Amino acid sequence: MDAPLSHSPIAAVLTPAARGAVAVVRVVGSGATAACEQYFQAASGRKLAEFETGRIVFGRWIAEGRGTTNGAGEELVVCRRAADDVEIHCHGGTAATSAVCESLASAGCRIVSAMELLRSLEGDAIVVEAAEALTKASTSRAASILLDQYSGALRREVDQLRLLLANGAMEAAMRRIDVLLAHSTVGLRLTEPYRVVLAGPPNVGKSSLLNALVGHDRALVFDQPGTTRDVVTSHAVFDGVAVELSDTAGVRESTDALEASGIQAAAARKREADLIVLVFDRSAAWTTAEVALLNAHPQAIVVFNKADRPPCEKCDATAQPRPDGLPVSALTGMGREQLMHAVVRRLVPVTIPASAAVPFTLRQVRLLGDSGDAIRKGDADQAVKALGQL
Ligand SMILES: Nc1nc2c(ncn2[C@@H]2O[C@H](COP(=O)(O)OP(=O)(O)OP(=O)(O)O)[C@@H](O)[C@H]2O)c(=O)[nH]1
Ligand SMILES: [Mg+2]
The missing domain is CATH 3.40.50.300 (P-loop containing nucleotide triphosphate hydrolases)
Incomplete structure (x- = not known):
């Protein structure tokens, strides 16, 4: 019987399904390196697991499986980021990535979307949302604001709010939530014109x-x-x-x-x-x-x-x-x-200071709004609970 899906390594194409010179497939989870080794042959002949992590390894992806040594296959580079976390950099477009993913699926990997992969690795929902929004940002200003949130600007502010509430500073927390909600008028429009x-x-x-x-x-x-x-x-x-x-x-x-x-x-x-x-x-x-x-x-x-x-x-x-x-x-x-x-x-009537916390999804705005409503009712526990869901 197959291993339960949750125990299989997962693989996802990280780059968009569009024209491009290079595409990236990431394989993570117990058995990721072994799955890649079934198809990847390093030019040096060494096994992938023998290279130290972080090393970029050139070779071929032989879709037919291990043992084919006739020079066929896609030329690509592979990098083990960690013991069972492998990045495969192949040609762009969809043909090469599909072939790599088919091989990986045959080797027992579960193929998921890039966001699913990130969600399974990243515990912070704000970071996942920021990564997703970043892929849709069409200006450097939008990307820079979202990058700040990816790097923790909003998370740090939420932590501050929880601290304030824990210390009974309800008014100060309310003022900061109002600032965040004002910033969200900009944040919610970062990914669409x-x-x-x-x-x-x-x-x-x-x-x-x-x-x-x-x-x-x-x-x-x-x-x-x-x-x-x-x-x-x-x-x-x-x-x-x-x-x-x-x-x-x-x-x-x-x-x-x-x-x-x-x-x-x-x-x-x-x-x-x-x-x-x-x-x-x-x-x-x-x-x-x-x-x-x-x-x-x-x-x-x-x-x-x-x-x-x-x-x-x-x-x-x-x-x-x-x-x-x-x-x-x-x-x-x-x-x-x-x-x-x-x-x-x-x-855009609101000016966003550099590195400021900016809510940028409806989920975040709803939870901040719920927290603000609870503060207004004097219910600090409920306010903290709403922030906890962020
Ligand atoms: N002198 C001058 N002529 C202009 C200017 N802007 C447009 N025009 C001329 O005004 C005429 C109409 O321009 P359009 O841009 O087609 O005007 P429109 O408002 O889109 O017209 P409709 O589509 O018919 O509603 C053209 O002959 C333009 O060259 C301007 O700033 N200065
Ligand atoms: Mg016209």
């Missing part, structure tokens, strides 16, 4: 502005209103913050069915947005249509594009004056940086 929608009347330069912000011609620009019909998205990084920018159809009454459907798609995108940037043309008349758009989106950042042209001073056709807005020119790039900063200030 903020959704920013460029909206406004037709022909004001929304598509031009999208192109200026992302630095290449992503959206079609034309000197006639009603050019953009579908929602056009592009990704960018503003001050280290990942944003998904959506350019939308200009809003106006339209009898054209296609344009009307584009305007509907724009409305749907605006409803899902974290932030709307309302774009107007500084050189065009300010009418009731512009006022209606402005009133429909009171939280929007207002931008007056085409600021390279003389402003339209005497052509306003409504009693409601133009609001304050950021003058920009998609044509010359004027105001571009200021717009990016304004967007980031709005999306």
